[in-house]
Structure formats: structure tokens, C-alpha cells
Amino acid sequence: MSEPLLRVENLxxxxxxxxxxxxxxxxxxxxxxxxxIGPNGAGKTTLLAQLSGQLRPDSGRIxxxxxxxxxxxxxxxxxxxxxxxxxxxxxxxxxxxxxxxALAVQARCGHSFRFWRNARAEPELREPACAAxxxxxxxxxxxxxxxxxxxxxxxxLELAMALAGNPRMLLLDEPMAGLGxxxxxxxxxxxxxxxxxxxxxxxxxxxxxxxxxxxxxxxMVYGRVIASGNPADIRANQDVRDAYLGExxxxxx
Amino acid sequence: xxxxxxxxTATVVLLLTALPLVPVYTRLAHDPFLLTxxxxxxxMALAAVSLNLxxxxxxMMSFGHAAYLGIGGYAVGMLAHxxxxxxxxxxxxxxxxxxxxxxxxxxxxLRTRGVYFIMITLAFAQMAYxxxxxxxxxxGDDGLTIYKRSQFFSPLDLSNKIQFYYLCLVxxxxxxxxxxxxVNSRFGMVVRGARSNEIRMRALGFPTYRYKLVCFVIxxxxxxxxxxxxxxxxxxxxxATMYWTRSGDLIVMVVxxxxxxxxxxxxxxxxxxxxxxxxxxxxxYWQIILGPLxxxxxxxxxxxIDGLLRTIGGKRA
Numbered sequence: 107m108s109e110p111l112l113r114v115e116n117l118x119x120x121x122x123x124x125x126x127x128x129x130x131x132x133x134x135x136x137x138x139x140x141x142x143i144g145p146n147g148a149g150k151t152t153l154l155a156q157l158s159g160q161l162r163p164d165s166g167r168i169x170x171x172x173x174x175x176x177x178x179x180x181x182x183x184x185x186x187x188x189x190x191x192x193x194x195x196x197x198x199x200x201x202x203x204x205x206x207x208a209l210a211v212q213a214r215c216g217h218s219f220r221f222w223r224n225a226r227a228e229p230e231l232r233e234p235a236c237a238a239x240x241x242x243x244x245x246x247x248x249x250x251x252x253x254x255x256x257x258x259x260x261x262x263l264e265l266a267m268a269l270a271g272n273p274r275m276l277l278l279d280e281p282m283a284g285l286g287x288x289x290x291x292x293x294x295x296x297x298x299x300x301x302x303x304x305x306x307x308x309x310x311x312x313x314x315x316x317x318x319x320x321x322x323x324x325x326m327v328y329g330r331v332i333a334s335g336n337p338a339d340i341r342a343n344q345d346v347r348d349a350y351l352g353e354x355x356x357x358x359x
Numbered sequence: 360x361x362x363x364x365x366x367x368t369a370t371v372v373l374l375l376t377a378l379p380l381v382p383v384y385t386r387l388a389h390d391p392f393l394l395t396x397x398x399x400x401x402x403m404a405l406a407a408v409s410l411n412l413x414x415x416x417x418x419m420m421s422f423g424h425a426a427y428l429g430i431g432g433y434a435v436g437m438l439a440h441x442x443x444x445x446x447x448x449x450x451x452x453x454x455x456x457x458x459x460x461x462x463x464x465x466x467x468x469l470r471t472r473g474v475y476f477i478m479i480t481l482a483f484a485q486m487a488y489x490x491x492x493x494x495x496x497x498x499g500d501d502g503l504t505i506y507k508r509s510q511f512f513s514p515l516d517l518s519n520k521i522q523f524y525y526l527c528l529v530x531x532x533x534x535x536x537x538x539x540x541x542v543n544s545r546f547g548m549v550v551r552g553a554r555s556n557e558i559r560m561r562a563l564g565f566p567t568y569r570y571k572l573v574c575f576v577i578x579x580x581x582x583x584x585x586x587x588x589x590x591x592x593x594x595x596x597x598x599a600t601m602y603w604t605r606s607g608d609l610i611v612m613v614v615x616x617x618x619x620x621x622x623x624x625x626x627x628x629x630x631x632x633x634x635x636x637x638x639x640x641x642x643x644y645w646q647i648i649l650g651p652l653x654x655x656x657x658x659x660x661x662x663x664i665d666g667l668l669r670t671i672g673g674k675r676a
């Protein structure tokens with residue numbers, strides 16, 4: 107088998123007495139949609155923070171495309187093609203939808219000490235931003251203020267910002283959180299379309315979405331991986347049932 | 360931009376054409392005082408435009424912006440006192456001194472947020488106030504009379520009031536255009552992004568501190584220019600120019616006119632100074648009238664006068 111796009115080895119992270127990652131191993135092949143599930147406090151968000159560079163692990167290594175990125179800061183990782191969306195939506199509410207995405211593009215274009223040219227007229231920034239909005243289905247709202255969008259649209263915008271830099275890998279932190287059934291379904295469709303183009307690591311509580319989308323699933327409990335495999339294996343796994351999945355959810359999936 | 364002919368556009372066009380005509384009117388009406396008032400309005404508008412860059416666009420609530428008025432003014436005054444009258448020496452020095460002061464204050468204060476930022480900028484400005492008030496050679500508390508205005512090449516004569524007015528006006532137009540370009544550039548988008556959501560900006564990979572510091576220094580430098588003009592206008596500079604209430608006046612102009620609006624500070628300076636003038640001729644307790652009036656505008660016209668004009672115009676531009 108070829109080298110996975112993302113490989114995590116022996117990752118450990120503690121906050122005082124709380125173990126957020128305990129010898130974590132993970133391998134995500136290129137083109138795969140890999141879901142990470144687990145009960146609250148399992149360390150999923152901490153894992154994403156370490157992968158994106160927001161947090162430093164206490165020990166262990168992270169490889170992206172064969173390159174050790176453990177010590178790289180966030181912006182260097184995003185330059186390599188790792189993009190992250192946030193669980194709690196964090197946008198520029200008083201800027202337009204397009205400005206939000208254009209800033210994400212601009213972040214990838216080197217320093218911004220350019221004082222004269224109108225940034226809103228630069229095709230270099232606007233075109234990739236429009237393309238990203240097109241992909242998430244927000245193109246029609248590009249000139250509205252971000253604050254005028256619904257919660258579901260905020261999620262789409264968040265995704266567009268992650269896509270703006272043409273990343274190779276997306277780290278998604280609970281993109282379905284707080285969405286109504288209809289919005290959820292739309293998000294699932296969107297992720298299904300995206301998964302054909304890039305590698306996705308999805309942290310999600312919505313089991314229906316996870317089993318509908320994932321190629322592989324990793325189950326975390328208290329900072330450890332208790333199971334990893336394809337959806338059918340995970341559904342059948344007794345440890346997972348005991349630790350996490352309710353009977354009902356499994357039957358439902 | 361598609362200019363829709365509404366109240367706001369009409370007001371802006373009126374303002375842009377009326378300001379250059381002020382000297383014509385004062386000549387015909389034999390009202391030299393009006394020219395003095397408008398020169399002052401133009402200079403203060405310039406200072407407010409510079410504050411708007413950091414306060415309106417950058418969200419940096421500096422409570423010490425008048426310090427640059429004083430620094431720019433004292434650079435002119437001190438050099439004149441020492442017999443150096445050339446504006447080509449005085450003005451670059453005024454700008455450089457303001458830039459340096461802004462760099463030092465900014466480097467320290469931009470590490471803090473919110474109330475602390477306000478307090479630190481206030482503290483530094485008050486320090487500058489007490490320092491110049493203590494220099495006996497340059498008049499200390501009493502201030503410094505400037506006997507000769509800055510001298511430039513031959514046709515330009517700053518002691519000619521009309522010429523001086525036009526010089527101030529050209530600089531106001533130029534600086535406003537400069538700031539407008541700045542806030543719409545990539546640099547400006549980073550500064551706006553940092554005001555809107557600084558944490559997210561950092562997560563996107565922008566080192567926001569550097570951008571804010573550069574913005575802070577540019578604003579300080581531009582206000583130093585206003586200071587050099589003000590000293591020439593008054594033929595006098597005193598520590599009172601940089602007292603904290605003067606910084607407050609500048610904030611009022613920006614908020615009143617409309618934050619993060621390119622011409623908002625013009626409206627703010629114009630309305631505040633004209634009101635001040637008109638009300639103080641009615642009663643010596645004019646501030647009792649001005650205070651509630653400002654309160655009403657700020658309460659009921661979010662976005663200041665510029666916001667009000669947009670609402671009346673009924674169209675969001």
C-alpha cells in the first residue's frame with residue numbers, strides 16, 4: 107500500500123490530569139473520507155487542533171504527504187494544503203460573504219503589505235473565492251453581509267473558507283452541529299461531492315451522516331483508538347457497541 | 360460603484376464643491392473669520408481622517424490621538440524657535456517624530472485589548488503632554504508663539520490665508536484618498552478582518568500584530584501632518600493641543616461622522632466645530648446643549664451622520 111496522505115504516530119497530549127490523546131495512531135489514505143467518532147471528551151477536537159497546528163502534541167509525530175509537520179505552525183500547514191473548519195462558527199460577521207472567503211484566499215498569497223491596489227478588484231483573490239462559494243452553493247449570497255446568513259449558511263460559508271485555498275486535505279469539526287434535518291441533508295450531499303476531489307477527516311456526532319459518507323471510521327474513547335475500519339466492521343464491532351454506539355443508532359445506520 | 364442620486368451623494372458632492380469655494384465667499388462677504396473657522400475645520404478633519412483609519416477601520420480605540428497634533432505642532436514650533444523656518448525641514452521632521460512616537464506607543468499598547476488599550480494610549484499621550492509642559496525653553500505650560508510660518512519655495516506663502524486654506528484642503532483631499540486606497544487594499548482587508556475577528560485572522564495565518572502596528576504608525580504620521588498645519592494656522596502651539604480632552608474631540612468627530620466611512624470624519628469635524636461656534640455665540644454654557652445633541656445623534660443614528668444620510672437616501676451603498 108502506498109504512503110497515506112496523513113499519518114499520525116503515537117500522538118499524546120495531556121491537559122493536567124486529562125488525557126486528550128494517548129498513543130494515538132491514525133493513517134488516512136489519499137482520497138478517503140475518514141470519520142472520527144467517539145463520546146464527548148474523547149479528544150476529537152483536540153486531535154484536530156493538533157493536526158491543524160493550533161496545539162502542539164506532548165509527544166508523537168504527524169506526517170503529511172510523507173513530510174514531518176509536527177513542529178510546523180498553523181499557517182505553514184495550511185500552505186501545504188491542510189485546511190480546517192471550526193466547530194464553533196467563527197466568521198467575519200460585518201464583512202460580506204465574498205470578503206470572508208477572499209480573506210481566506212489572501213491568507214495563502216504571501217504577506218499582505220500591499221497598500222494601494224484595490225483588493226476587491228483583484229481576480230487573484232476574487233476568482234478562487236467565487237469558485238469556493240460556488241462549490242458550497244452560496245454564490246448567490248456573495249454580496250450579503252455574513253451576519254445576514256442563517257446558521258446553516260454560516261456552516262456552508264465556513265466550509266467555503268476552508269476550501270478557498272484549494273487544500274489537499276480538509277479537517278472538518280462537526281459540520282452538521284446545530285443544523286436542521288434539511289440543512290443536514292444538504293451538507294451531506296455537499297460533502298459527498300467534495301469527497302471525490304479531496305481527502306477529508308470528519309469529526310461528527312451525527313451517526314447517520316457518518317455512516318452515509320465515511321470510507322473508514324475510527325472510534326476514539328478517552329484519547330485512544332478503540333477501533334478503526336470500514337463502516338460495516340465498525341457497526342459489527344462489539345467493543346464499539348459497548349463503549350459508544352447505542353443499539354438503536356447501529357440499527358438505524 | 361454605481362452612483363445613485365440620493366441624499367448622501369448630493370451631500371457629498373455639495374461638500375466637495377463647496378469647500379474649495381469658501382475663500383471666494385469670504386472674499387465677497389468680507390468675512391475673514393469664516394475662513395479661519397473653515398481652515399480649522401479642514402485641519403481637524405484631516406486629523407479625524409487619520410484617527411478613523413485606526414478607530415473606524417481597525418477597531419483600535421486610541422484615546423491619545425491628539426498627542427500627534429502636539430508632536431507635529433511642536434516640531435514646527437521648536438524648529439522655528441531655533442531659527443529653522445524651512446518647511447522642507449520642519450514638516451518631514453514633524454512626520455518622522457510622530458511616526459516614531461506611534462511606533463513606540465503602538466508596539467507596547469497593541470499587545471493589550473479593550474479598556475487596557477484605551478488606558479495605555481491615554482497614559483502615553485498624557486505623558487507627552489506633561490513632558491512638553493515641562494520644557495521651559497519652549498514656553499512650558501504657556502505654549503510657544505510661532506513668529507514665522509513654515510517656508511516653502513517662492514510662490515507658496517503660508518502666511519497668505521487663502522493660500523494656506525487651499526494647501527490644507529489639498530492635503531485633506533489627498534490624505535482622504537490615500538486612506539481610502541489603503542483600507543481597500545490587501546493591507547486594509549487584513550486590518551478590517553482583525554477588527555472583525557482577530558482570532559480567526561490568526562487562525563488563517565495572518566500575524567495581525569504587525570499589520571495593526573503598521574496601521575497605527577501610518578495614522579499617527581498623518582495626524583502629525585495635521586499638527587504641523589495646526590501650529591501654522593494658530594501661529595502658536597501649547598501643551599493644551601495634546602490634552603486628553605482634545606483626543607476626545609477627535610473621537611467624537613469620528614463617531615459622530617460615521618466610523619469606517621471615508622468621508623465620515625469630514626462630516627464629524629464640520630458639524631462639531633460649526634455647532635461649537637454657533638452655540639458658544641448664543642450662550643457660554645454651550646456644552647450643555649452640545650452634549651445632549653451629540654448623544655441623540657449617536658443614539659439614533661448608528662453609523663453617525665454618514666449612516667443617517669444613507670438611511671434618508673433609502674439606499675444602501
